[in-house]
Amino acid sequence: MTEKSETFLLRKATGLVREAGFWDTVVYNMLPAAPGVVLAYYVFWLPGSFPGSSIPWAMVAACLATLFISSSFGLVALAMPRTAGDYVATSRILHPAVGLASSLLLSFSSILSVGYWTLAWTTAAFTPALSVIGSTTGNRGLIDLAGKLATPPWNFIIGVVAIAAVSYMMALGMRKLMRFQNILYIIAMVGLVVMAVVLIATPRETYIARFNEFANPITQQADTYRFYIDEAAKGGMVTAPVSFSGTLPIFAAIMTMGMWSWWSVAFAGEVKGTGTRRHWYSMLVANVVNYAIMIILVLLLYRTVGEDFIGAVNYVSAAAPDKYGLPMAPMLPLLVSIIPKGVFIPLLIAITFIAWTPLVHFIQMVQPIRALFAWSFDRLLPAKVAEVDERTHAPLVAIIIVTVIGVGFFAWSVWAASFFTALVLAGLAGAGVMIIMGITAIAFPYKNRQLYESSPAKIEVLGVPLSVIAGVVTILAEVLIAYFYVTDSRLGLGNPGAAVALTVGILVVGAIYYFIARAIRARQGIEIDYLFKSVPPE
Amino acid sequence: MKSGTDDLGKGITAPMKRDGNTRVFYTGDIHGSEMIYRKALNAGAFYRAGVLIFGGDLSGKAIVILTEMPGGKYACDFMGRHYELTTETEVQGIEQLVNLNGFYSCRMGRDELLSLGHDEARKEALFRKVVFERTARWMQLAEDKLSGKGIRCFIMLGNDDPPEIAELIGACPVLENPESRCVQLDDSHEMISLGFSNPTPWHTARELDEPQLAERIAALMADVQDASNCVFNLHAPPYGSGLDSAPLLDEELKLKRALGGAEVGAVGSTAVRDAIERWQPLLGLHGHIHESGGMTKIGRTLCINPGSAYSEGFLCGALVMLNAKGVVTHQMTRG
Numbered sequence: 047m048t049e050k051s052e053t054f055l056l057r058k059a060t061g062l063v064r065e066a067g068f069w070d071t072v073v074y075n076m077l078p079a080a081p082g083v084v085l086a087y088y089v090f091w092l093p094g095s096f097p098g099s100s101i102p103w104a105m106v107a108a109c110l111a112t113l114f115i116s117s118s119f120g121l122v123a124l125a126m127p128r129t130a131g132d133y134v135a136t137s138r139i140l141h142p143a144v145g146l147a148s149s150l151l152l153s154f155s156s157i158l159s160v161g162y163w164t165l166a167w168t169t170a171a172f173t174p175a176l177s178v179i180g181s182t183t184g185n186r187g188l189i190d191l192a193g194k195l196a197t198p199p200w201n202f203i204i205g206v207v208a209i210a211a212v213s214y215m216m217a218l219g220m221r222k223l224m225r226f227q228n229i230l231y232i233i234a235m236v237g238l239v240v241m242a243v244v245l246i247a248t249p250r251e252t253y254i255a256r257f258n259e260f261a262n263p264i265t266q267q268a269d270t271y272r273f274y275i276d277e278a279a280k281g282g283m284v285t286a287p288v289s290f291s292g293t294l295p296i297f298a299a300i301m302t303m304g305m306w307s308w309w310s311v312a313f314a315g316e317v318k319g320t321g322t323r324r325h326w327y328s329m330l331v332a333n334v335v336n337y338a339i340m341i342i343l344v345l346l347l348y349r350t351v352g353e354d355f356i357g358a359v360n361y362v363s364a365a366a367p368d369k370y371g372l373p374m375a376p377m378l379p380l381l382v383s384i385i386p387k388g389v390f391i392p393l394l395i396a397i398t399f400i401a402w403t404p405l406v407h408f409i410q411m412v413q414p415i416r417a418l419f420a421w422s423f424d425r426l427l428p429a430k431v432a433e434v435d436e437r438t439h440a441p442l443v444a445i446i447i448v449t450v451i452g453v454g455f456f457a458w459s460v461w462a463a464s465f466f467t468a469l470v471l472a473g474l475a476g477a478g479v480m481i482i483m484g485i486t487a488i489a490f491p492y493k494n495r496q497l498y499e500s501s502p503a504k505i506e507v508l509g510v511p512l513s514v515i516a517g518v519v520t521i522l523a524e525v526l527i528a529y530f531y532v533t534d535s536r537l538g539l540g541n542p543g544a545a546v547a548l549t550v551g552i553l554v555v556g557a558i559y560y561f562i563a564r565a566i567r568a569r570q571g572i573e574i575d576y577l578f579k580s581v582p583p584e
Numbered sequence: 585m586k587s588g589t590d591d592l593g594k595g596i597t598a599p600m601k602r603d604g605n606t607r608v609f610y611t612g613d614i615h616g617s618e619m620i621y622r623k624a625l626n627a628g629a630f631y632r633a634g635v636l637i638f639g640g641d642l643s644g645k646a647i648v649i650l651t652e653m654p655g656g657k658y659a660c661d662f663m664g665r666h667y668e669l670t671t672e673t674e675v676q677g678i679e680q681l682v683n684l685n686g687f688y689s690c691r692m693g694r695d696e697l698l699s700l701g702h703d704e705a706r707k708e709a710l711f712r713k714v715v716f717e718r719t720a721r722w723m724q725l726a727e728d729k730l731s732g733k734g735i736r737c738f739i740m741l742g743n744d745d746p747p748e749i750a751e752l753i754g755a756c757p758v759l760e761n762p763e764s765r766c767v768q769l770d771d772s773h774e775m776i777s778l779g780f781s782n783p784t785p786w787h788t789a790r791e792l793d794e795p796q797l798a799e800r801i802a803a804l805m806a807d808v809q810d811a812s813n814c815v816f817n818l819h820a821p822p823y824g825s826g827l828d829s830a831p832l833l834d835e836e837l838k839l840k841r842a843l844g845g846a847e848v849g850a851v852g853s854t855a856v857r858d859a860i861e862r863w864q865p866l867l868g869l870h871g872h873i874h875e876s877g878g879m880t881k882i883g884r885t886l887c888i889n890p891g892s893a894y895s896e897g898f899l900c901g902a903l904v905m906l907n908a909k910g911v912v913t914h915q916m917t918r919g
Contacts (some may be wrong), residue, residue, distance in 0.1 A: 057711045059744045310586040434826040520833035571913040581630045581919035583622035
C-alpha cells in the first residue's frame, strides 16, 4: 500500500507518519516566554523605572526582532532537523570548539534560570496564592504565613522542594512528564483566559472601587488607588511622554524573556517528512501568538486598571515598602484577582498561576540535560553522564547534575543576588549564544553550500539568503540588548564588568575544554574530529 | 574457529588491520541517499577502517514525480518548493538533488500520473523498479571504489529493503552479505547478522514476530564458537535500551501528541534484548531507529545505534577498534 500526494509517492517504510504536531511545537516554543509568567513577574515594574517608555511598542519591536532571531535558529534547523540545536550546527558550520562553548553558555543560562524562576515561583506565585486565599477568606494567619514563607530560609526550602519535584517528574520519564506538562498547561491557560474575561468585563470605575474595597482595610487609607499614585509622585517617580529613547532600554528588558521562541530547535526536529518548513513556522507562530497575547493583556490592564496606577503601585512597592502595606507584590495575579467578588475566581486565578513556572522549569532543565547527553555521546564527557535508567529511560545522572547546579544557582539568587540580577545575567549569556548563532546562520549558506541548496532553508530575498539577513538582524539585536544590560543599571546588573567577564569566560572555558578533551581522547585512540569532519562523497 | 570468509570465493580473505587492531566502521539506514552511500563507501579510507558494516535499510522511501508539462517542461514539488523546469539541464539538476537526498525521481506524463491514481500494484511495481535500478548502480559504484583497497565491506538488508536486492549484493565481487550466518571478522571475532525487525506499524517488507526473531538469533548462535567475543549485527535495537526510543503512533499512523512534540516510547525488539542478555556478546551494532542514536551497556555488552541523518547529508556511524581482548575504543562519527 502506498500514499499519494499528487507528485510525491511514499512507500511502505519505517518512520513515515501522516502528521507532525505543529501546534504542540508552537506551545513548546511559547513556554520560555509564557505570557502568564512574563506579565506576572517582569513587565509592570518597567513604567515606574523607565520614564517615557511604552510597553506595547517595546513588545512590538521585540516581536519583530525575535522573528529574525528565531529564523537564525529555525532556518539552520530546517537543513539539519535531526542534528541541529546550536551545538551541532555551530560545531559543523563554524568550529567544534565554538559549538561546545556556545552550548556551555546556553546551558549556564538555562540552569541559572532554574534558580531565578524558582525564586520567582516561591515569592511571586506560591506565597502570593496563600495571601490571596488568606485575603479572600479573611484568614490573617495564612497571610502572615505567606509573608514569612516568602523570605529566607523558608523560600529556599520551598524552592528546593519544588526543584526536587520537577526533577522527580523528569526522572519518571518523558511520557509521564509530557502528560504532566499538558495538565499544567491547561490549568495555566484557564487562569489566563479567566483573567482576560474579568478584565474585559470590568470598567475602570468598578476596578477602583473593588481595589479600594480590598486594600483600604489593610492600608487604612480612604482611597488606596489614589494614595499610591500620589505617593509615587511624592516619592520621586518621574513620568514623561512616550519616546523612542525612553522605550529602547525596555526593549532589552522585554527581550530578556521574549527572545526564546526557537527553544524547540534541539527537540522537535526529530521527525522529518519531506522537507517542509513547519518547524521554523512553529517558532514564528509561537512568537507572534505570545506577543499578541501579552500586548492584548497589557492593553486590557491599561484600560481597566490604569497605566498610571500600575506604574505607581509598582514604584511604591519597590521604593517605599512601608507605605505599600499590602501582603503581596502588586503583580498581575493580585491586580486582577481582587476584581471579582467572592472566593472562587480569585482562588482560581491565584492557583492557576502557580502552574506556569513549573512549565518553564521543565523546558529550561531539558536543554542542559540534552547538552550533557550530546557532549557525553561525543566523548567530551564520561559515558556515565549519558546513562539512562533501565525502567524509565530517564537520564538520571544528567538530571542529578542539572538539579544540583540549579539548586546552587537558586541559593545564589536567594542570598547573594536578586531575581533581576540572575535574570539579566542569564539574558546576557543568551545574547552571547544568539550572537554566535547569528554568525552561524550567516556562514551556513556559504560554508555548507550543498546542504543549503538541497534544503527547505533555501529562501532568498533579492538574491540574499534569508538566513544571512536573519543572522545580521540577530547580531544587531543581541548586541543592542547586551549594550543596555551593561550600561543601564536599572535593568538589574549591579556589576556589569563581572557579568561580561563571566560570559566571555564561560565561552573561553568551553573552547579550551574542547581542545583539552580532544587531546586526551586522541591519546586514547579516539579522534573527536570525526564528529565534525565530513567524509568526501566523491 | 570457523572461517566465514573462505566460503565466499570473492578473494576477500582477511580484514585490513591497523596497529594490530581491527578497526570497524558501522553505519546503517542509508535509505536511498546517494550522498550517504558514497560517503559510506569512502569511510574505510577516511576513518582508516579495515572493516565496513552497513547494517540495513539501503532503500529510499519516496518517489518525487517530475510531471511532464506542455512544451517539454517538467514541474515538481520538492523540499517545500515548487519547481518549473524548462531545460534538460534543469531537470537533471533536480533529479540529482532528489537522488542525493534519498528519494527516487521519476519523469511521468500527467495522464500517466493520474492513471497511477489508486493503482497500488502499479505503484508497488514502480517502487521495486526504481529501488532495484539504484541498488544495481550502487553495486557498480562499490566495485569502483573498493576494488583492490583491502577493505572488507559487509552490506545487509534491513526491514525496509525489498528481499530481491540481496541478489545484487551477492553478485558484487567486493561486497559480502553477512545476513543469517556467522562470519569471521578477524582471528578473534565472529559476527552474526540479521536485518529483519520486530513488527512495525508500517508492515514493512522484512519483519518477524518476536518469537521468530528469537529463533533466528538462536540458530545463528549455534555456529558461534565464542559468544563473549562475538559481534551482534542486528538491525533492530534491543527493547528499552534507550537506542530504540521513537515517536509513538496511533492506529492511523498519526503521532501521539504531547506538549513539545511527539510522545516517545521504546519500540525495539525484546528478542534482541533477550539474546544480548543471554549470550552477552562483545558488541551489539544496531540501527532502525534513526532518532535514537547512542551507546549503552547491557551487562558486559556494548550496544551502539549510530542513528541516521541521511536526509541532512551526514553519515552517522560508529568507529570501533577491536583486539583479542575486546573493544579497545569506540566512538560515534558524523561525517
